[in-house]
Amino acid sequence: MYTIQLLASSFFFFAQDAGADSTKSSFQTLLIIPIMLVAMYFLVILPNKKEDKKRKEMIANLQKGDTVVTNSGLHGKIVEFKDNNETVVISISANTNVTFETSAIQKKK
Secondary structure (H helix, E strand, O other): OHHHHHHHHHHHHHHHHHOOOHHHHHHHHHHHHHHHHHHHHHHHHHHHHHHHHHHHHHHHOOOOOOEEEEOOOOEEEEEEEEOOOOEEEEEEEOOEEEEEEHHHEEEEO
8 A cells, every 4th residue: 555655656746747847757758668668578578488488398398197287177197199299199088088289288287
């Protein structure tokens, strides 16, 4: 709650100060854009890159017999790999096998 009040008061300070000098306000506006882009990179893009890298490593290390969960929420055990490890056959029941792309695997249990 305190941080919201602090942000609101600093915003109003900049808004009041903007009317005083037009060159100063345009400089502040131009300064805010790169700061927002840097913040976006560290808060959104970098964590997504790390998550993607971790998921690709997990997919590369899959082996027969691993229990996995697909993007659709299907749980099963890997039976075999096909097409140069691009597709995987998953056993979801005693006599039921389903073929998925390896990219459809969400996590390994």
